[in-house]
Amino acid sequence: MVLPVSNPTKSFWIEEASSELRNFRSTEELPNETDVIIIGSGYSGATTAYWLNKYTENDAQKPRMLMLEARDICGSATGRNGGQLRPHAYSRYPAWSTRFGSDGAMKLIQHEMAHLTAFQNLLAEEDIAEEVCFRLGETFDAAMSDEAWERLQGAYQAMRKDHGDDDEVVSACRLIEDPKAAAEFTQMKGCLGAVVHPAGQVWPYKFVHALLRIVLKTGNLNLQAHTPAESVSERDESGWITVKTARGEVRTKTVVHATNRWASHLLPEFDNLIFGNRSTLASIKAPEGFIKHTGAQHWDSMVNNYHLQLPPPYNSIIIGGARSLLVHSPQECYPNDEEHKQFYGAPEFFKSWPESDVAGWPGKHQAELARNVDDGGCWSGIESTSIDSFPFVGDIPNRSGHFVTAGFSGHGMPRILLSTAHIAPLVLDDLGFTHSPPALVAPYPLLPKPFQTTAERIDSLQTVDSVAFFEKISKDCLESAKKPFCNKAKS
Ligand SMILES: Cc1cc2nc3c(=O)[nH]c(=O)nc-3n(C[C@H](O)[C@H](O)[C@H](O)COP(=O)(O)OP(=O)(O)OC[C@H]3O[C@@H](n4cnc5c(N)ncnc54)[C@H](O)[C@@H]3O)c2cc1C
Numbered sequence: 001m002v003l004p005v006s007n008p009t010k011s012f013w014i015e016e017a018s019s020e021l022r023n024f025r026s027t028e029e030l031p032n033e034t035d036v037i038i039i040g041s042g043y044s045g046a047t048t049a050y051w052l053n054k055y056t057e058n059d060a061q062k063p064r065m066l067m068l069e070a071r072d073i074c075g076s077a078t079g080r081n082g083g084q085l086r087p088h089a090y091s092r093y094p095a096w097s098t099r100f101g102s103d104g105a106m107k108l109i110q111h112e113m114a115h116l117t118a119f120q121n122l123l124a125e126e127d128i129a130e131e132v133c134f135r136l137g138e139t140f141d142a143a144m145s146d147e148a149w150e151r152l153q154g155a156y157q158a159m160r161k162d163h164g165d166d167d168e169v170v171s172a173c174r175l176i177e178d179p180k181a182a183a184e185f186t187q188m189k190g191c192l193g194a195v196v197h198p199a200g201q202v203w204p205y206k207f208v209h210a211l212l213r214i215v216l217k218t219g220n221l222n223l224q225a226h227t228p229a230e231s232v233s234e235r236d237e238s239g240w241i242t243v244k245t246a247r248g249e250v251r252t253k254t255v256v257h258a259t260n261r262w263a264s265h266l267l268p269e270f271d272n273l274i275f276g277n278r279s280t281l282a283s284i285k286a287p288e289g290f291i292k293h294t295g296a297q298h299w300d301s302m303v304n305n306y307h308l309q310l311p312p313p314y315n316s317i318i319i320g321g322a323r324s325l326l327v328h329s330p331q332e333c334y335p336n337d338e339e340h341k342q343f344y345g346a347p348e349f350f351k352s353w354p355e356s357d358v359a360g361w362p363g364k365h366q367a368e369l370a371r372n373v374d375d376g377g378c379w380s381g382i383e384s385t386s387i388d389s390f391p392f393v394g395d396i397p398n399r400s401g402h403f404v405t406a407g408f409s410g411h412g413m414p415r416i417l418l419s420t421a422h423i424a425p426l427v428l429d430d431l432g433f434t435h436s437p438p439a440l441v442a443p444y445p446l447l448p449k450p451f452q453t454t455a456e457r458i459d460s461l462q463t464v465d466s467v468a469f470f471e472k473i474s475k476d477c478l479e480s481a482k483k484p485f486c487n488k489a490k491s
Pocket residue numbers: 003004039040041042043044045068069070071074075076077078079080081082083084085086227228229230258259260261262263265266279280281320380381382383405406407408409410411412413414416
């Protein structure tokens with residue numbers, strides 16, 4: 001049983017946005033009853049509310065919604081992440097095709113790729129693309145070692161071999177094999193080669209706050225910051241579920257658990273399924289338009305950095321990873337919920353990154369953080385580790401009226417929008433409300449099978465040896481820690 005810590009390190013995205021909704025409460029008291037309680041106000045919770053509203057836009061009856069948030073609004077993973085809307089376009093292909101076959105792997109990839117258009121269309125329809133600093137373009141995986149180049153190229157070639165050059169995803173990806181051309185495209189010093197594919201970037205916190213503002217305007221959403229749900233009941237004979245908080249109880253017909261890493265606090269069956277792992281990011285001052293593409297550097301499968309640059313007037317580089325530093329102390333990351341702590345040495349690591357890693361960095365000395373170190377300059381964030389690497393999206397077996405969208409790990413941006421589009425009609429059917437899919441969701445792929453919350457999946461994952469799972473990750477980190485690229489001065 002675990003709730004988010006109350007004093008997390010401060011993230012650039014939250015502090016810089018200065019949103020009026022940060023500590024928002026629609027009403028002083030909680031309502032006595034509602035149709036849907038959404039627990040969690042991150043990307044999952046906000047898009048669930050958005051879709052519930054959209055699916056019933058043309059219907060007379062719309063669900064009354066109450067959103068409960070333990071922290072400030074969108075104060076957890078979505079407010080503290082890397083901002084990369086970066087599908088796994090090819091890199092997971094070998095692992096996924098081994099588990100789900102070549103078609104199963106491609107369905108997972110197509111679902112992620114579809115998020116690029118889905119975001120673009122939604123933001124255009126709501127006219128918020130500029131507000132949320134959305135950009136579509138190309139991203140790269142830069143190979144910084146022979147080991148990484150072999151793995152990245154191998155993944156792309158495996159997908160190409162199975163699906164052919166005419167496949168839409170295969171043809172959207174390309175290799176830059178010439179090291180000089182790769183270094184030029186990626187701006188990464190010492191890059192040996194790169195794989196390039198379409199991706200986007202967004203200010204996730206502003207995106208969530210914009211969606212909530214839109215749904216709040218309809219009058220169908222009651223939003224409550226700093227109100228952790230302490231317990232949830234089963235549905236009683238009259239069809240009500242009771243959710244308890246320190247501010248009182250609310251009865252509801254349905255509950256959507258959009259609680260990510262913290263799902264097991266209310267749902268013990270997720271205890272062995274979703275864990276917290278801690279990672280770190282920083283914001284760095286940079287000249288306008290300095291970074292051309294979002295991207296990631298890879299040394300081996302454990303060691304990477306990833307970065308993007310925000311458009312003016314912000315211009316900050318958001319960089320995450322520092323894995324060549326973190327692998328030396330795996331217990332600080334896996335499993336770990338200490339979001340109130342900075343990683344020792346992380347600010348210095350990030351400040352030295354532009355000069356050591358980016359070609360043409362104009363300054364010779366350490367870069368400046370975009371905000372003071374403990375005020376959004378550098379921060380920790382809790383990613384949720386799902387024990388089988390996939391999120392849990394759907395109705396919860398043996399819990400009538402309860403739905404979950406959680407466990408998106410460090411990779412929710414290209415997965416959540418269309419996952420919650422799947423949840424909304426399930427909830428509305430359960431409520432007995434009429435609804436129709438908005439044009440925005442019509443063309444997209446169905447929820448991938450590995451995301452589904454079958455009793456079989458949940459039961460079998462409860463028996464996985466999670467201690468051995470994390471021991472293996474620690475061992476892999478410590479193996480990486482011995483390699484030369486983890487033993488440079490800044491690591
Ligand atoms: C450091 C970091 C970097 C990342 N970088 C990227 C990236 O670049 N690209 C990418 O695709 N993904 C990235 N991710 C992952 C991505 O941020 C998540 O997958 C996504 O934000 C999850 O959204 P969510 O709404 O499910 O979870 P969250 O944003 O964590 O929202 C869950 C909410 O539930 C609340 N809550 C929990 N329990 C309760 C309760 N009992 N009562 C009330 N409220 C409760 C929490 O406070 C929280 O606000 C990163 C994550 C981290 C931490």
